[in-house]
Amino acid sequence: MALQKTFSLLLLLLQMLLGLGLVQPSYGQSMYQQFLRQHVDSEETGGTDLYCNTIMQTWGMTRPTCKQFNTFIQADIGAINNICRNLNIQCKNGKMNCHKGVVRVIDCRLTTGSPGNCRYEGRGSSRNVVIACDGKPPVPVHFDG
Secondary structure, X not given: OHHHHHHHHHHHHHHHHHHHHHOOOOOOHHXXXXXXXXXXXXXXXXXXXXXXXXXXXXXXXXXXXXXXXXXXXXXXXXXXXHHOOOOEEOOOOOOOOEEEXXXXXXXXXXXXXXXXXXXXXXXXXXXXXXXXXXXXXXXXXXXXX
């Protein structure tokens, strides 16, 4: 009986997770996932050089070349998705699908190094960010600044 209850709960959880994924636009799903992989780290609150050196290497941003700069948003995905509900503004590429919001971020800037041995400076702050959003409902697909 307990095993059946556990299985039912797991099945319900799986259905909920799939349901959440289904509301995302299919054409933008890969861009949304890429945005999450490159820019969202809701678990960390640091902003140090050690953080940047570790995360840039762990997340594969030091090969085949050292990525010059990356921003990590330190907010839960719900707060980031809510930025897409803010007033539309013009993106750097001229499209009108960008939105501005204040979140905690860590900016990682390359200081020295070669592929696999890149060194970064980290700086944490709360500031305005601009993200491009697409889909129905709109979800973040690009960090614009």
